[in-house]
Amino acid sequence: MKLDLQNIPRRSNLSKEDFHREYFEPRTPVIIEDLSRDWPARKKWNFDYFKEKAGEIIVPLYDGKPASGRSNSHGPARKIPFKDYIDILQVGPSDLRMFFFNLLKNCPDLINDFKYPELGIKFFKKLPVLFVGGEGSKVVMHYDMDLANNFHFNFVGRKRVILYPPDQTGLLYKVPYSIVSMEIIDMDDPDLQKYPALAKARGFECTLEHGDALYIPSHWWHWVKYETPSLSLTLRSLPTKRSDLGEVISNLLIMRNYDNLMRKLKGQKWIDYKNRKAMERTHRYAGIK
Template sequence: MKLDLQNIPRVRGISKEAFQRDYFVPQKPVIFEDLTQNWPAYQKWNFEYFREKAGDIKVPLYDSQPAKGRENSHGPAMKIKFSEYIDILEKGPSDLRMFFFNLLQNCPELVNDFQYPDLGVKFFKKLPVLFVGGAGSKVVMHYDMDLANNFHFNFTGKKKVLLYPPDQTGFLYKVPYSIVSMEIIDMDDPDLQTYPALSRARGFEARLGHGEGLFIPSKWWHFIKYETPSLSITLRSLPRSPKKIAEVLNNLLFMRNYDNLMRKLQGQKWIDHKNKMAIRKTHRHAGIDK
């Protein structure tokens, strides 16, 4: 058994009309090969540039350890200067990652290095976020709680991305009261004997190089592996339909708070219970007797 993955289409010179018609409205992923080539970031964004411009800023770093016991969520493993983090990345593989780092708040000068592409999309311009990872680091399969449409632009390295549309959720071992798959599953090398439903999910695979961008539609699942040290910026477009806005509010106001409350009350027992539910529900959906 192996994962059922298709390549994501690649485009160059796409018009906003074609993007809206072929990808945004039908909510299909696409890789932009040339959207960033006129950005200053295309020439400038490497680790030495960030060492110069943001090296003294203290940044929170996250590792691959899941939240345990009564922790609300997995907090930072450490907080160090950006320059010290770059030193770590340049020494070799590391699972330390910078996650959802607000560029506008922390490095406003760098906002001049990129542009919001003219794709007929209303961007949420208060939240351009930076993601940085060491070689071999991975991001667990998840979708975004705010259901944003994401435009993810990669620089200074290579990364692998797996995507699954919302209608494949039933095969992905979604953990109840969360927006993640089971954290024990490594989607880069999944154990399909233990988690056989994954082989029935129909997904997509992309590899992003310097300057390439990926459109991740709202509520699409994504797993990311940093194949080399790299940094990326994500520009976000928030949902506007009443149905999705209602779902976002439910995620933020009910689901997250209920999950945190149960973690405090039951600790690891709650986490173990959710994982068992994830396996049971997924196998029932897939018709697997196991």
């Protein structure tokens, strides 16, 4: 058995009208190869440039270890200057990742290096964010809590991405009271004997190179592996449907707070309970005994 994945289509010279009709409205992913072709970032953004522009900024770093016991699932592993983190990335493999580095807040000069694409999309311009990771680091399968539409521009390095649409959620071992799959599952080489429902799920994959822009529709699951040290920019468009907005509020105000409270009260027993329920629900949905 192996994962059922098809390649995400690649397009160039995609008009605003074609993007809406073929991808945005049906919520289908696409790689737009030339969306950043006239941005200064396409030529300027590399690790040396960020050492110069943002090297002294203290950044939180996250590792690949699942949260355990009563620890907060969102806590950083360490905090160091950006330049020191870049040094770590350039030495060799590292599971340390930096995400949601807000350019507008931390390094506003860099917003002059890019512009918001004219795709007929209302972007959330207060949150242009960087994602950086070391060779071999991985991001657990998840969807975004705020259900944003993501436009993910890769500028340094190479990364592999796996996507699944929302209608495949029942097969992905979703953990209750969360927006993640079971953290123990390695989507790079999943144990399909232990997690057979994954073989039934139908998804998409791609490898992002320099200059590629990946459109990840709202509510789509995504998993990422940094094949090399990589730096990417994500521009976000928030959902507008009333049903989506209701789910966002529930995710942020109810689900997340409840999960953190139960972690504090029950510790590892709560995590074990959620993982057990994820297995039971997924296998029941997939008809696996």
